[in-house]
Amino acid sequence: MARIGMLTGGGDCPGLNAVIRAVVRKGLMDGHTVFGYHYGWAGVLAAEGRELTQASTNGILPRGGTILGSSRTNPFSEGGPGIDGVRAGLERHGVDVLVPIGGEDTLGVAARLAEAGIPVVGVPKTIDNDLKGTDYTFGFQTAVQIATDAIDRLHTTAESHNRVMVLEVMGRHAGFIAAHAGMAGGGDVILVPERPFGIEEVCGHLRRRHALGHTFSIVVVSEGATLKEGSLSTAGAGQIDAFGHERLGGIAVTLEREIEERTGYETRMTILGHVQRGGTPTAFDRVLATRFGVAAAEAVTAGSSGVMVALHGTDIVQVPISEALGEPKTLDDKFFADAAVFFG
Amino acid sequence: MARIGMLTGGGDCPGLNAVIRAVVRKGLMDGHTVFGYHYGWAGVLAAEGRELTQASTNGILPRGGTILGSSRTNPFSEGGPGIDGVRAGLERHGVDVLVPIGGEDTLGVAARLAEAGIPVVGVPKTIDNDLKGTDYTFGFQTAVQIATDAIDRLHTTAESHNRVMVLEVMGRHAGFIAAHAGMAGGGDVILVPERPFGIEEVCGHLRRRHALGHTFSIVVVSEGATLKEGSLSTAGAGQIDAFGHERLGGIAVTLEREIEERTGYETRMTILGHVQRGGTPTAFDRVLATRFGVAAAEAVTAGSSGVMVALHGTDIVQVPISEALGEPKTLDDKFFADAAVFFG
Amino acid sequence: MARIGMLTGGGDCPGLNAVIRAVVRKGLMDGHTVFGYHYGWAGVLAAEGRELTQASTNGILPRGGTILGSSRTNPFSEGGPGIDGVRAGLERHGVDVLVPIGGEDTLGVAARLAEAGIPVVGVPKTIDNDLKGTDYTFGFQTAVQIATDAIDRLHTTAESHNRVMVLEVMGRHAGFIAAHAGMAGGGDVILVPERPFGIEEVCGHLRRRHALGHTFSIVVVSEGATLKEGSLSTAGAGQIDAFGHERLGGIAVTLEREIEERTGYETRMTILGHVQRGGTPTAFDRVLATRFGVAAAEAVTAGSSGVMVALHGTDIVQVPISEALGEPKTLDDKFFADAAVFFG
């Protein structure tokens, strides 16, 4: 009979509400109570949130976003309140076990709290799918689906002669979304952060395609893809914005300009941006998120701590949180080769 | 018993294949034959194309693009072959009446041909809905739907504090797509070409919204929207590209930068680009396109010339092509006011 | 400065919440207040409902259903409280003008109240599009879109030899949904209530198609379509259920059985049912519903009564409620002929 404190941290990801709903429903069924902190760790530190009940989670399953709100607050950031601030936030609401849902940053906090003796069961979250320890994270398939839908639409525009479409998708450090959507949509060039590319290689490939009779090419590019040539300016990329976040958008702007100038093919870009993060999750992601939530509640019941739930094959398992920390997961060589096999 | 020559000119638009299919099927049923020119007027001038049959239009109804291809060739452009070139292209295939499907440029050619005695029945096409003489053009509702879906997804991203989403949609000279999608999706600011805007007005409105407790705003902007202030650089806007087309993309880039700098709110952009032009048309557009095609075949049967088919209320009618020429249709004041009524 | 009482009556229809939101926002802007009765006329008679504010209509624009609930209660039904019951429900909350959103039944009540001196501005609603006085009603395009998506999916199933797909769509008294979706999706046979059909005619047409080399046919049928032959039993059709509603579902069951037995072609049915009524409205319907709501608030401000808002061409106008009453609107002969033109 625990009192669970739940929070969602970091960027938005379709499926967060499905996790919340499942933790609450399975948690209540197992005899626990659930308190939802508002705006991630900020809510813990401010001891702000609300009781979560079956009624308060009605109808949230298909909804994007998170009913708890989120933030990038980290209690261990410089000058932050650290573990004492967290403890105070838990005591205020009688919380005895935390279920933080978040990415590497949130899980890093979770691991430190677990080491300090605060019971924690983590739920991994990254739309980019770049966390180790789990086959997939929820939200990723939704982003891939949205990007694939965009490629489908780009594919069926009038077959004008010599046109290139550039589609920028999410993926700051890993190219899972670009590679999966590129394979699913039949992209002709796929550019990912793991493999810095040369603009002339890309243009050469486009010219070869056109020489073979293709009048149309689609370039799928991760927002974090980088050029081999240091000389080319990528508008906005690498800048640090007012919030301390690296600005990565802009690779499509650069590609549109450079491809058109170098090849003479009419080139047009689409930047999907946050459209990939919002809206209703796919059925796959809702099932994964729901199973993660159920498993997190079960881990609490079992008295686990320092673990996170994870997908291994068709099973939901518990793994040490530490597995997700450190180096991000990157795109498998074989998968990328298979996605790129059809470039010819 | 005419021999119809059909062609599609100008930019892509969902519903072109539905028009083609309907002209062919209704045309054959009425005893005509149909020859499809490839790549718009370029195909007429080169006398290139293919016979269209019931079989060759099987399965194309739901498909984006145009099976005939398109181009921006205009026989009357400087140094062009003019009317003699067109006549030669018609005679080569025994075509006695033309059914060009296109926008103002294509219809302008059609009107001149009709004046010169070549039988022509036009089908109006513009994804921007900015042609006079018809209530709506096909493709427009599809673009509005795609933009609305994007707004829906942006709306449900995590309710972080003080975030602004900028969505750039099509509309070079008219704001129909922005205003319709903005109304349908509940956009908070709608910026259209018909009403040059002040960046400070926009920022002021966003600040007022946030003061009222809204933590999130969506700005829907036509690609052709322009700033009142001449001083602000809009990256890329107004440039003429290598193909003689004005480069309008980029207003979102400017808005993202300016709003973030002036308000301090985290601002992120989405540029939909050609995603709006491609892919399967909505049911509304397929019905409109099919009815246009049927009506065009009927106009041929009736011996009409110099006319185009048009939607008036729930009826398909014939109007002089000249009605569509001249000044583009622009957004109705009342409609814009209704779309903007909820900005508060 | 009126106090508006709003209610939604009858069956569900995508776009109801968009109307509610627009009436509230435009109403408040014009200085009115808005009270929302729960569960249609039942809420008026019970004087139950709640104050509607800008906040209470946040986020409802894209949602299906109605936040006010609905019912089939009619104050003038036998033994009902009649006009005195309605007056009491209005007085209790100080309501001085009613904005009922509903179909023929609801608008019939509205007309009687207006005649009796109660100010009423109606908003027409029918998913079947069978109300006179307006070009279209909201919700209809959404149903057409959903049915068209289903036809698209049915079209691309494996081209097995001699297969027939039967799709039952809504439409108890009029075939608008079947004819529009049939035209949009390329249905091979379209059966509507306005034209009783012979099962042998249908089978004969299917045999001719197969003789021409088509291995696959799609039959789109309105739930209210009826057979010429009185002898054939249509399972469930025509029965009155426990709630006094005619049971119309079942025509697909009959067609599946009869076509398979008579032609020997493998025949399979899909019954969409309430899937057509629920979920997010298309952009077209959201725009129409929003404009209806704005216009209803404006009609209140202008002191109109006994009128309903309506779409005429691209304009929203006011017409006497009586225009919508009496005989339902039925499918235009020309439209049906155009939809059926491709049956060959």
Add this chain to the structure above:
Amino acid sequence: MARIGMLTGGGDCPGLNAVIRAVVRKGLMDGHTVFGYHYGWAGVLAAEGRELTQASTNGILPRGGTILGSSRTNPFSEGGPGIDGVRAGLERHGVDVLVPIGGEDTLGVAARLAEAGIPVVGVPKTIDNDLKGTDYTFGFQTAVQIATDAIDRLHTTAESHNRVMVLEVMGRHAGFIAAHAGMAGGGDVILVPERPFGIEEVCGHLRRRHALGHTFSIVVVSEGATLKEGSLSTAGAGQIDAFGHERLGGIAVTLEREIEERTGYETRMTILGHVQRGGTPTAFDRVLATRFGVAAAEAVTAGSSGVMVALHGTDIVQVPISEALGEPKTLDDKFFADAAVFFG
């Protein structure tokens, strides 16, 4: 340098064209040639088909159905030509290795051919996900997504008092689609073939929900779900149709009638039917199908026989075809319990 003979057998499944495309492209790249047999084993026996090239697989990736056609012909069925017929069909086109894509029946043939010394690499296919040896089959997620979309739409119909929606989905022998879609959509009752149910249990559960204040329930039922009570007639279920296929449709008809009569709640059904089998595959299924196709070509290159490609975790592996034969895979108890955990 092999000559691959490819075929698709059995029922339709989104993703078949993606497999075909990948086998062809990877096969050609590895130096093989690919011959596509038409209509499954029927095409092999008749030695009918066509050469498959890069060009002939352009644009098929997102399309439902199979460009090769399919049939239920089995060379080993009674009176069939057996292995000699197959050998003749291979020799006629110089085929030295077969890549059959199909379900248990097709793979059963494949296993017998492999035992007889004909090189065979199988690709597993079942929309119901009930084949052993692989974590998932392609097409399944698409069906789950379509069913989930339907549940979402049903959920947002007007919250009338005491309404029950019954959704019949595919699944003759296994409830994977019902359980996954039920979990993803938040179904209130999930009925699957693996667990015969009592109609009174279902009604009792619906009454309890309504007693708790829920006015609306959704019942998701597999077409192959069966009642415990032998006494209840399920219209059509269990019948053998003219093609020797068991007719399973109809459980929804029975449930609609019985629930309404027993509980007095207005009950309405949706039967999705073949809508689940057709149309474009989800991104997940396109990736899985493409990887299966690539892996099948690689298995040919490696000289494997008697194996099929399969998904294990995130890897594509080869397993003996025999693993997929015998008892169908059924729904895991734990998964079903998790899906049902929220019934309360």
